[in-house]
Amino acid sequence: MLQQATLKFLKDLKKNNDKSWFDAHRKQYEEARKDYIAFIQTVIDQHGKLDSSIRELNAKDCLFRINRDIRFSKNKAPYKTNFGASIDRGGKKSIYAGYYIHIEPGGQSFVGGGLWMPMPAEMKKIRQEIDYCFDEFSKIIKTKKFTNTFGKLYKGEDISLVKVPQGFEKDNPAAEYLKLKSWLAMASLKDDEITSKDFAKKVLTAFEALQPLLDFLNRALDE
Numbered sequence: 263m264l265q266q267a268t269l270k271f272l273k274d275l276k277k278n279n280d281k282s283w284f285d286a287h288r289k290q291y292e293e294a295r296k297d298y299i300a301f302i303q304t305v306i307d308q309h310g311k312l313d314s315s316i317r318e319l320n321a322k323d324c325l326f327r328i329n330r331d332i333r334f335s336k337n338k339a340p341y342k343t344n345f346g347a348s349i350d351r352g353g354k355k356s357i358y359a360g361y362y363i364h365i366e367p368g369g370q371s372f373v374g375g376g377l378w379m380p381m382p383a384e385m386k387k388i389r390q391e392i393d394y395c396f397d398e399f400s401k402i403i404k405t406k407k408f409t410n411t412f413g414k415l416y417k418g419e420d421i422s423l424v425k426v427p428q429g430f431e432k433d434n435p436a437a438e439y440l441k442l443k444s445w446l447a448m449a450s451l452k453d454d455e456i457t458s459k460d461f462a463k464k465v466l467t468a469f470e471a472l473q474p475l476l477d478f479l480n481r482a483l484d485e
Contacts (some may be wrong), residue, residue: 263461268294276343298345315351359479373468374448391482396436411471412447
């Protein structure tokens with residue numbers, strides 16, 4: 263679980279998102295970050311027993327910086343108001359699908375993962391694998407374990423084409439998944455779940471449900 267103080271820091275940061283406040287509360291930030299790193303490492307160590315591809319990862323290398331890139335953004339707030347960690351084979355900047363934990367108070371937290379906006383060459387491989395092995399893919403995302411945890415794959419307009427991509431028939435049985443530009447599964451987390459003693463168990467259950475999908479996606483990328 264995470265400490266209440268970690269959530270409190272993020273809540274306070276959202277209300278006071280400026281450098282002077284952050285500098286004055288850097289000690290609280292360091293303590294919150296340390297708490298989050300310890301939790302992520304626990305998850306890596308435990309799930310690494312099932313998924314050897316993440317076994318050697320260091321939690322510190324999986325975290326995203328709290329500083330925002332404001333160069334091209336109208337929002338000039340200097341800091342993110344969440345902690346995020348991408349636990350991926352080969353590191354958070356690799357081409358491979360992986361797990362993600364997002365902590366943001368106010369009901370904005372979630373656990374999940376998948377593959378976010380791959381480059382064209384990798385995207386083509388994923389779509390071909392789904393087309394060639396649609397029965398297998400369909401079974402993975404319709405298992406009781408997957409649907410109980412995530413419901414369905416995310417299909418928001420921000421990651422989906424209007425038409426089936428070139429090279430595939432319009433009536434392809436896998437059309438709704440071939441239109442996707444990202445393949446993601448997410449489960450929301452309540453604030454009280456994050457500070458519960460069962461939080462690690464909940465995250466590990468989600469990771470176990472997600473792993474077959476990641477294996478499928480990463481197999482395609484290896485071909």
